[in-house]
Amino acid sequence: MLALLVVISLILITASFGGSGGGALHTVQSGFLDVLSPVETVASKVLTPVHDLISAVDDVVHASSQRDQLRRELAAAERQIAALDAGKHASTDAAKLHHLDSTLALEPDGPVNASVIRQAASVWVSSVTIDAGAGAGVHANDPVIDPDGVIGIVATVAADSSVVTLINDPSAGVTALDAGTREIGVIGPKPGSPGELQMQYVSRPSEVKVGDLIVTAGEQDTSGGSFFPANLPIGVVKGAATTSGGVITVSPSADLSSLSAVQVLTAVPGP
């Protein structure tokens, strides 16, 4: 009997395999399918809840691994975006610095590009650390600028890094002038307002108006430390003096709380 069944199977295989498309066996198969399809549809509907239940369990199992995979992909994408953003900002900052150098003819002042590697720890700390030091030709009291203007002077120099005292530090003092009226004064921090500067010792403070651009005067600073080249942007007048002894408030051009690409002017003639 077994042999008979095997032989029948082999005959069926041979006939079915040899026949192409429209033989009698295919007709039988098609007819069978026509009969079976409605039954299969009903059975499928009846079994759908069971199928859905098992699929749901399977989905939950897969969801866990898919979630982990997606988290990994998201983290990788975020790292990629951060790298692209950093590259974009670096490129923008470099272009701005280059533009500032060419506009103000700073090439003779020996600009050395650097990056801020440690920001000010808080709004009350007015120094940052940059990744250029004595090895790059940086000296103490060298002026430091960023694409928007003056940010400070080099206070301490190490071999590969330097500490920059920002212009809003109490020890800082930059001789400045009103770019429009040529009124001269000294820029220093505004007490109690770490994000702002004030301009003092102005002979005719009433001449300084809100919105005036304040730039470096190209003179020696009050501490006798260094020269800033002339006409480097410092900030914009935010509050004019209403009386002869009043305070002129200046909003710094550079965002001193978030510095990245800077330039040290290493060849400025010293005092």
Place this chain on the structure above:
Amino acid sequence: MSDSRNVALRLGVLAFVSVLVQIAGVAQVRVFGVGFDLAPLVVAAAGFLTGALSGALFGFGLGLFLDLAYVQTLGVFALVYCLVGYAAGRVRELRAPEAPFTPLALGAAATAVASCGYAVLEVILGVTSPVSLQLVRDILVGIALNSLIAVPVYSIVRRWLIPALPEDPRRRRRRAYTTGGLSPLSRP
């Protein structure tokens, strides 16, 4: 209705329902990309319970049913399951295993034989896709999945067929002892 006709009827219903459940529900449930396969489990269980000849006939019929339902080369499943059913019946006739894990081992072995047999036949018939590690993995996962459901499937098939089967002498003997009858060795 005679016992043999009753058995044949129940086997026919079993084959029809098994194929329907397989193609309408079970085949669509995928775990690790592989579906469960009721057919080898049902054929092996039926062959094991009814004997080699009945198993071969049942496997042939169920396989032919599958061949028709899947609209593929006729006779492939019929041949494979015919041999599976026969082998399961022969195992029972020759060795009569009664260990608790017998249904599990039977299901795993039937799935392995059916998967490998089908793959070999497809290769012989000229399937051009190479035998890859993916195929081996799928076969192994299929065997593992079927092993999980082998015991309940065997239990269901047994429950369905047992009323129509001639009473097993060992079962009859066991029942006699438990209901107060004396063992032949205890009789005076």
